[in-house]
Amino acid sequence: MRPAxxxxxxxxxxxxxxxxxxxxxxxxxxKDARVLLTAQVRGDDASGAGRxxxxxxxxxxxxxxLKQLDSGLSAGIGYDLSFDGEGRVTKLQSLYKP
Known part of the structure; x- marks a missing residue:
């Protein structure tokens, strides 16, 4: 991650x-972190655009x-992360493409 x-x-x-x-x-x-995606990832038919x-x-x-993405595309993807008191991600809330 890199802050934005x-x-x-x-x-x-x-x-x-x-x-x-x-x-x-x-x-x-x-271990119990939630992943919630709002933008379609290539190869992901379930996440449809416009949702x-x-x-x-x-x-x-x-x-x-994420591993299926081209490195040029994955470098431009951003996430809203929530952390616990030990610095672990507890929620990856949004996926967006600039």
Whole structure:
């Protein structure tokens, strides 16, 4: 992960994501972490575009889909992460493509 800044874009009533700079940090997911995807991942027929509610995925499903992505595409994907007190990811809430 690499931190980003999330701001409200009042012109379009959306979020504006400003990617951070610098190196990436590896984070660990808690065993019971929730993965909720809101954008379609290539090869993922279940997540259809235009959906308003995110679909839950197991961590194994998420990793499988992520590994199928071209490295150029996966470098531009962002996530909203929630952490526990030990620095583990407890929720990967959204997947977005810039």
């Amino acid at each position: 800044q999330k701001k409200i874009n009042t012109q379009f009533d959306t979020w504006e994501i400003i990617p951070g700079k610098g190196g990436f940090t590896t984070v660990t997911m808690a 308003s509610e995110p679909l839950p995925y197991s961590q194994a499903q998420f990793v499988t889909l």
